[in-house]
Amino acid sequence: MRSTVSPPSPNLQPTLRGDTLELRPLAATDFEAVHAAASDPAIWALHPEPTRWQREVFRRFFDSGLACGGALVAVERASGGVVGSSRYYKYKWLADTREITVGYTFLVKRLWGGAANHEMKALMLGHAFGVAGIAAPGGGFAHAAWFDVGVGNLRSRRAMEKLGGELLRESPADPLAGTPASVHYRITRSQWLQRLGQ
Numbered sequence: 001m002r003s004t005v006s007p008p009s010p011n012l013q014p015t016l017r018g019d020t021l022e023l024r025p026l027a028a029t030d031f032e033a034v035h036a037a038a039s040d041p042a043i044w045a046l047h048p049e050p051t052r053w054q055r056e057v058f059r060r061f062f063d064s065g066l067a068c069g070g071a072l073v074a075v076e077r078a079s080g081g082v083v084g085s086s087r088y089y090k091y092k093w094l095a096d097t098r099e100i101t102v103g104y105t106f107l108v109k110r111l112w113g114g115a116a117n118h119e120m121k122a123l124m125l126g127h128a129f130g131v132a133g134i135a136a137p138g139g140g141f142a143h144a145a146w147f148d149v150g151v152g153n154l155r156s157r158r159a160m161e162k163l164g165g166e167l168l169r170e171s172p173a174d175p176l177a178g179t180p181a182s183v184h185y186r187i188t189r190s191q192w193l194q195r196l197g198q
Helices: 028-038 055-068 116-129 154-163 189-195
Strands: 021-025 071-076 082-093 098-107 144-150 166-171 182-188
Touching (some): 021 116, 028 055, 028 071, 055 082, 071 116, 082 116, 116 144, 116 154, 116 189, 144 154
Parallel strands (some): 098 144
Antiparallel strands (some): 021 071, 071 082, 082 098, 144 182, 166 182
């Protein structure tokens, strides 16, 4: 018989530490540091909102992260500097279906092509999936994690494929809602644990 009791809600703002990055909850006082990391136009060139490097545009992005309750700041452990951000959002946490979306991720350009993006996503997936040694208190056991990526953001799409994301659906642009055309990748907990050899 299936349980009708929903599990406790996940901790959407953990502090997670990897080899080179620490992810911690976004705070209102982080605006200047996070905007400084995001102020390079090259970061947003392939993004559906390519002007996000501009202060007034970035302010909307930043405020939406605070409002969602799942935004994290990426801090480079060696320097202590802010180098990006990401967030958990749009989660479904029922007894039989536990899914969460990870996205709104960016990193400073000097960390592109290295291990930083993979480390950030691995920390966030590890927390969502309850991987021992990664999950902070309140970490879930999500069944699947979703990633929404703009159709034309080829760099992010390649990164998702390297991570093992499975492209399952596409969404057309919705001018009324202000949402761009997107593709949606999924990684299940069993797929992730298999990649980790667990």
